[in-house]
Amino acid sequence: MPQISQLFFKTAIICLLIGLAMGLQMGMSGNHTVIAAHAHLNLLGWVSSSIFGGYYALNPAKAVKRMAMVHYVVYTLGLIVMLPALYFMELGNVQLEPLVGIGSLVVFAGVLIFAVVIFSKEIAVIPEARRA
């Protein structure tokens, strides 16, 4: 599997573990205050990151492009800013709202980069055996 897919899946599973823990905590306490942090940690963190990882695994020619790494870094940075800020905002720290907004915009920028990757032309990778 390409390195970029490994990175996306490692990020995704960390998000899922934290997202599930948050869900369990909500379920057990009966306090659903952090519902949006839980939903987006699972959907932006686990589901979307896994889809990105799967896409690059299916398109190895695109996985080695610099744009793929830029996509990973920008998107993941967005998650790291957005999700903890959202969690603590839902717990009452309303002053964190601008940080949630900035993180969301960075996430959006990451997805725009992914759109560029999707629409970019795929260059065929010639297997080593055929090159020789």
Ligand code: HEM
């Ligand atoms: C151990 C597993 C999980 C537990 C215990 C759990 C628990 C919860 C709880 C207690 C809520 C609040 C429900 C409400 O107040 O209406 C919730 C909402 C939600 N969860 Fe989970 N969850 C789990 C896994 C997941 C996963 C894996 C995803 C997505 C891939 C997910 C997506 C969502 C979404 C989108 C909402 C918001 C639903 C709405 O707006 O009505 N959850 N979850």
Ligand code: HEM
């Ligand atoms: C930059 C990205 C995103 C932003 C800024 C965003 C923003 C929001 C906002 C403001 C809400 C309403 C929350 C509330 O009523 O308390 C919401 C709810 C929701 N969003 Fe997103 N969203 C994003 C991405 C996504 C993605 C990619 C998915 C699915 C794959 C998703 C699924 C949901 C769901 C299921 C809900 C209802 C659950 C809840 O109440 O938290 N969102 N989102």
